[in-house]
Amino acid sequence: MKVHEKSEDSVQGSLDGGRGIMAAKMRVLGIETSCDETSVAIVEEGERVLSNIVASQVDLHARYGGIVPEVASRHHVERFIPVMCEALASAKTTLDDVGLIAVTNRPGLLGALLVGVSAAKALAMALRRPIVAVHHLEGHLYSAFLADNTLYERLPLVALIVSGGHTQLVWMEGYGRYALLGATRDDAAGEAFDKGARLLGLPYPGGPNLSKLAEGGDPSRISFPRGMISEGLDFSFSGLKTALRTFLEKDQGATSLADIAASYEAAIVDVLVAKLRRALQATGAKTACVVGGVAANRLLQRRMRAMAVEEGLHLVMPEPTLCTDNAAMIAAAGYWRYRTCGADALSFDTLATAPLATFQLA
Structure with a gap:
């Protein structure tokens, strides 16, 4: 490269x-x-x-x-x-x-x-x-730096990058100085939202439509699994998707879709909040940011802000357009x-896949 x-x-x-x-x-x-x-x-x-x-x-x-x-x-x-x-x-x-x-x-x-x-x-x-x-x-x-230009003064930080194709916890000390703390072992959180929406029969784009439906539901109605929530800093959402499919096959329309969506959304958000909290406690960082498409999720924003208050953190979550x-x-x-x-040569490559950080924080 x-x-x-x-x-x-x-x-x-x-x-x-x-x-x-x-x-x-x-x-x-x-x-x-x-x-x-x-x-x-x-x-x-x-x-x-x-x-x-x-x-x-x-x-x-x-x-x-x-x-x-x-x-x-x-x-x-x-x-x-x-x-x-x-x-x-x-x-x-x-x-x-x-x-x-x-x-x-x-x-x-x-x-x-x-x-x-x-x-x-x-x-x-x-x-x-x-x-x-x-x-x-x-x-x-x-x-996050566009949302808060004081972040460079608050390094190091832990970032949760959560989008349709990526769910990662990254330690950042400065430009280009990143370490991977944890990542998904299967589906990303955004994929879990989209696949869950498809199972519920919701139109594309699935994630935002599922979250909109969930606003009118009871998140405690169904106890969906929280994959790997008590283990390390890696994520797993494939089991949640399977649990939703199994529930729908057995339920046969008895439970409102809003309650199902709210319970499913809560299961994803619970894991994201728990993992970021654990990463911050493990590293001692007092600054965090949550970025990527899923960061626009309203429930995730509320839960992350509440967690930041509890932990005494400086949290940055960019506005939805960012x-x-x-x-x-x-x-x-x-x-x-x-x-x-400095500048790159005009011969730089274009790559379909490439990790942001490949080493673990010591």
């Missing part, structure tokens, strides 16, 4: 091109196309969001009950330029004012990633601007990557 190679030509381009950009506050153009959202953002100095445009494909994929990679890739191609133009206009800026290009290059749907990466490389070459390749999960981490996939978080992560590591 070549993402850590520096490009002297790209760095020099940022120094002498585009109206003295390095002397002013750096504006980063972020690009995110890892799944089914086409997003472009302009972020200043890694912390001030000037624009963050997201074109969702939810309506396109709803007819299939899930994301179709080929459909997602084709629509990224169609939507990228209009989304970029809207982001620039909303930020009242032009491409000449952009000092850095940041793009998600891993992990995600390979075809979708390639659309954003190809566009980013073309822009970097045409504008003679430096470019940085950003890990998608690192972007989620930096959504929880789901978006380019502002990629721009923020890219800014700090550039400051720490």
Whole structure:
């Protein structure tokens, strides 16, 4: 993998091109196309969001009950330029004012990633601007820094990254200094929400629709299992999904769907809260963040905030627009990557899978 190679030509381009950009506050153009959202953002100095445009494909994929990679890739191609133009206009800026290009290059749907990466490389070459390749999960981490720009003063921290494809506990000491504390052994929490919604007959997107239904239900009505809740820092949600299927087969419609949804949601949230609490106690960290698409879940937000008060923690949970996939978080992560590591060579790879952190905290 070549993402850590520096490009002297790209760095020099940022120094002498585009109206003295390095002397002013750096504006980063972020690009995110890892799944089914086409997003472009302009972020200043890694912390001030000037624009963050997201074109969702939810309506396109709803007819299939899930994301179709080929459909997602084709629509990224169609939507990228209009989304970029809207982001620039909303930020009242032009491409000449952009000092850095940041793009998600891993992990995600390979075809979708390639659309954003190809566009980013073309822009970097045409504008003679430096470019940085950003890990998608690192972007989620930096959504918390957009929500609270004092976080760098509060390191180290423990982050719960919880989304459709990822559930991880990560220790963070600084940019690029991450350790994996725990991860799911099977389904991610977002997958558990989506698969549970499918079993309940709810439309796509499953997770948000299940949570909406759960708001009118009794979370104590059914005692679903809390997988691995008393063991270590890893997660497991596959048993919960099986328990739901078994319950529905036996129940035959006797219990209201709202009660089932509420009980199922509570089982997922209980585990997430318990694991983050255990990670914080084990590491002694007093700062935590919860990021990723599932962090927009209202029950999870309430429970996490209550836990933070009980433990005396500084907790950051970004607003919902920063929880789901978006380019502002990629721009923020890219800014700090550039400051720490410099620019990447234009030959960097695009990868469908790549871990954010591969070592355990001692």
